[in-house]
Each structure stands twice: as C-alpha cells, then as structure tokens.
Amino acid sequence: MSERQSPEGLPRPIKWTRQDYSRVPFAVFHDPELYQREMQRVFGGPAWQFLGFAAEIPKPGDFRTAFLGETPVVYNRDMEGGIHAFVNRCAHRGSVVRREPYGNAKDHVCIYHQWCYGLDGSLLGVPFQRGLAGQGGLPADFKRSDHGLRRLRIENFRGALFANFDDAAAPLEDYLGEEIGGWLARLLKGEIRILGYQRQFIRGNWKLYAENSRDQYHGSLLHRFQGALITRTVTEGGLRLDPRHRHSLIYSMPGRKALEVDSARVQEDVVHDIDGADRLRRMTMLRHIDEYGDGVGSAICSLFPGVVFQRIRNSLATRVIRPKGLDAFELHWTLFGFADDSEELGAHRLLQANIGGPAGYVSLEDGEAIELVHNATKQASDEASLLEMGGIGPIPEHVTTRMNELSVRGFWSYYAELMGEEPEGGIR
Numbered sequence: 001m002s003e004r005q006s007p008e009g010l011p012r013p014i015k016w017t018r019q020d021y022s023r024v025p026f027a028v029f030h031d032p033e034l035y036q037r038e039m040q041r042v043f044g045g046p047a048w049q050f051l052g053f054a055a056e057i058p059k060p061g062d063f064r065t066a067f068l069g070e071t072p073v074v075y076n077r078d079m080e081g082g083i084h085a086f087v088n089r090c091a092h093r094g095s096v097v098r099r100e101p102y103g104n105a106k107d108h109v110c111i112y113h114q115w116c117y118g119l120d121g122s123l124l125g126v127p128f129q130r131g132l133a134g135q136g137g138l139p140a141d142f143k144r145s146d147h148g149l150r151r152l153r154i155e156n157f158r159g160a161l162f163a164n165f166d167d168a169a170a171p172l173e174d175y176l177g178e179e180i181g182g183w184l185a186r187l188l189k190g191e192i193r194i195l196g197y198q199r200q201f202i203r204g205n206w207k208l209y210a211e212n213s214r215d216q217y218h219g220s221l222l223h224r225f226q227g228a229l230i231t232r233t234v235t236e237g238g239l240r241l242d243p244r245h246r247h248s249l250i251y252s253m254p255g256r257k258a259l260e261v262d263s264a265r266v267q268e269d270v271v272h273d274i275d276g277a278d279r280l281r282r283m284t285m286l287r288h289i290d291e292y293g294d295g296v297g298s299a300i301c302s303l304f305p306g307v308v309f310q311r312i313r314n315s316l317a318t319r320v321i322r323p324k325g326l327d328a329f330e331l332h333w334t335l336f337g338f339a340d341d342s343e344e345l346g347a348h349r350l351l352q353a354n355i356g357g358p359a360g361y362v363s364l365e366d367g368e369a370i371e372l373v374h375n376a377t378k379q380a381s382d383e384a385s386l387l388e389m390g391g392i393g394p395i396p397e398h399v400t401t402r403m404n405e406l407s408v409r410g411f412w413s414y415y416a417e418l419m420g421e422e423p424e425g426g427i428r
C-alpha cells in the first residue's frame with residue numbers, strides 16, 4: 001500500500017504498527033478524510049444500525065426522525081401497520097423533509113417546493129408538475145415512481161428496529177451472532193414501553209465512545225461512585241464477543257466475588273475518596289430487583305458501529321452515537337421498560353437512570369475522559385494508544401476477567417475491515 005499525505009500532513013493510510021490492533025494511531029481520531037470515509041463505509045455500508053423502537057411509532061402515521069452517522073433518516077408506520085425507513089432527504093434538491101423529531105402524519109411534505117411523499121417513501125405529488133397555463137413544468141416523461149425517498153432495509157428484532165443501507169448485507173441475526181443476538185433477545189423480554197430520552201453532547205471523536213463502552217477496565221477506576229457502590233472491582237464479571245469481534249457484552253455479577261482476590265486490599269485503593277457517594281441519601285436508588293433471574297447486575301452490550309444496549313441494575317436504555325463532525329458527537333439515550341411493569345418498577349427504572357446519563361453519577365465522567373483524550377492527542381499523529389490489558393494477539397470470544405481491553409481491539413479490527421485499512425496479516 002502506498003502512503004499518501006493529507007493536506008494537514010497526517011499519514012495515510014492508517015499506520016497500524018501491530019497486526020492485533022494493540023496499538024491505535026491517534027491520527028484516526030483527528031483525520032478529516034478518514035471521517036468522511038467513515039460516514040460512507042461504517043455508517044453507510046453493510047453494518048446494521050439501531051434506529052429506535054417500534055413502540056415509538058405505535059399508531060398508523062406515527063413517525064420519528066433519527067440519524068445514522070450524519071445521515072438524517074425518518075421511520076414511520078403506514079396505515080396498514082407496516083414500518084418503513086428512509087433517508088430524510090428530498091429527491092428534488094436535497095432538503096431535509098421531516099424537520100420535527102416525531103409526529104403523526106398521512107404523508108411527508110418537503111417545505112422547500114412542497115414535494116409530497118407517502119408513508120412508503122414514494123413520491124406522490126409535485127406542485128406544478130405540468131407547469132402553469134401550459135408553460136414550464138417537468139418533462140413529459142418524468143416518472144414520479146423513479147423519485148421516491150431512498151429506502152432503507154429494516155428488521156424488527158423483538159421491537160428494536162435496525163436499518164441497513166446495503167441490500168446485499170447478511171441478515172441481522174447473522175450480523176449479531178448467536179451469543180450477542182441471544183443476549184439481546186433475552187434483554188428485550190417483553191413489549192417495550194418508552195420511559196423517556198436524554199441527550200449528552202461530548203466534544204470528542206465518536207470512536208472514543210465506541211472504545212469507552214467496550215472498555216471494562218476503566219469502570220471502577222474512572223467511576224469512583226460505581227467502584228464503591230455499584231460493581232466493585234472484585235466482583236465476578238467478564239466479556240463476551242461475537243465471532244467476528246465487532247460487538248461486545250461486558251457484564252458483572254454483584255452477588256459473586258471473583259476468587260482468590262484480597263478484596264479488602266483492592267477496595268482500599270478504590271474507595272478512599274468516595275465519602276460523598278457513601279452518604280447517598282436515597283440508597284433505594286441502588287436497589288436491584290433481579291428481574292431476569294440471572295444474577296447479572298450490570299451489562300453493557302455495544303453493537304458495531306454505534307449503539308449500546310444498557311442494563312445497569314434495573315435501568316434499561318439504548319445509547320446511540322450520533323457523530324457531529326470530527327470533533328463532537330451526541331449520545332442519544334432512550335430509557336425503556338416493559339408494558340407489564342408495575343408502576344413501582346417503572347418509577348424505579350427512572351430513578352435508577354440517574355446513575356447514567358448526562359447528569360448522572362457515572363456517564364458524565366466518560367464524556368470528560370473522552371474530551372481529555374481527544375484534546376491531548378490532536379498533536380500526536382505519529383503516536384499511538386496502547387491496548388494490551390487482557391492480553392495481546394488473537395482475541396478470545398469469552399473471558400471471565402474484567403481487567404481487559406479485548407473488545408476494544410475487536411472494534412478496531414472490524415473498523416479496519418470496513419474501511420479497507422487492514423494491516424497485512426491483521427487479525428479478525
């Protein structure tokens with residue numbers, strides 16, 4: 001592969017120095033050309049991407065807007081109950097068609113020249129298609145059927161909607177793999193009830209969040225509150241991956257302690273300055289109702305490229321990464337429970353949502369850590385981060401230690417594949 005230089009003098013293609021992705025060049029977080037390619041290959045290619053829940057559009061005509069990468073999309077329910085998703089961009093001159101975050105309508109009308117689209121995305125009407133008084137208008141052979149909104153493939157996975165730009169991509173089930181798909185199916189155990197939304201704006205490259213949500217190692221270290229009160233360093237836990245290592249499930253089992261660890265000593269290091277958290281007034285916030293009966297206290301399932309399905313005790317949520325340029329992204333949180341939740345459980349889920357989220361006890365620290373990395377690496381394009389925790393070389397599909405960064409390497413291996421940037425002999 002020949003090496004080119006970007007106008008900014010950054011090296012290209014990506015200079016992987018290890019075939020196992022245990023070094024990640026900082027340039028990948030700061031290269032504008034790579035970012036443009038990511039929008040096409042990572043967010044516009046064969047990866048299945050989470051759109052939202054069917055429960056968000058329960059009635060005929062209900063629609064919601066979202067983003068896949070930076071591409072605006074709209075999804076809706078038609079009059080027969082079918083669900084469709086489109087690129088939210090007018091076939092005429094490219095305006096966003098639906099500007100509202102959600103609503104109910106019989107059609108979608110673009111504000112610019114009022115082209116009108118049906119709930120299946122087809123172009124229904126063009127003002128002055130035949131001109132005015134016999135003059136102007138579109139050519140006689142213009143076919144409305146050739147100019148609908150761009151349709152996306154869609155799959156409904158137990159109420160979670162996933163979209164795909166690539167008609168040739170493998171089905172969602174294959175994409176998820178048995179282990180991760182099975183976990184997701186168990187997580188979405190009933191009819192979904194939406195509890196609310198949160199948004200968090202972070203000034204850093206989106207991939208730093210993809211790393212963060214796969215990184216089990218930082219949990220009880222960066223998050224002092226978590227380390228002291230939610231899941232201690234010595235709690236049993238681990239990591240599961242799909243065979244291609246693109247998705248990650250990190251979990252902990254609070255009822256069990258990992259064996260042969262001097263827990264008093266480990267905790268000594270971790271809890272010395274969390275007096276405030278120890279004096280938390282509403283300890284009920286931490287109560288865990290073992291609704292799944294599996295002893296798992298917290299589980300963070302990250303799907304490539306940009307969604308997390310979270311189960312922190314009884315707080316369930318999706319977090320979607322919405323890149324906003326090279327240097328920023330928004331995390332879009334959807335808090336959910338189930339239609340048959342008791343009122344008490346619904347309220348408990350919302351109370352417990354305060355652990356995460358932009359104003360919570362934990363996730364604001366992730367945003368801070370990401371900004372620290374983003375800013376400190378801007379001028380370090382020839383240097384790389386180090387990912388050796390949990391071992392180097394081939395990536396296993398299951399480990400029972402939480403002190404690892406294995407699925408972060410997994411993320412990079414699939415990223416490199418999609419971007420056409422795998423090093424010679426790179427692992428998968």
Ligand code: FES
Pocket residue numbers: 090091092093094095110111112113114115
């Ligand atoms: S850009 Fe949408 S109608 Fe012209």
Ligand SMILES: [Fe+2]
Pocket residue numbers: 212218219222223362363365366
């Ligand atoms: Fe974190």
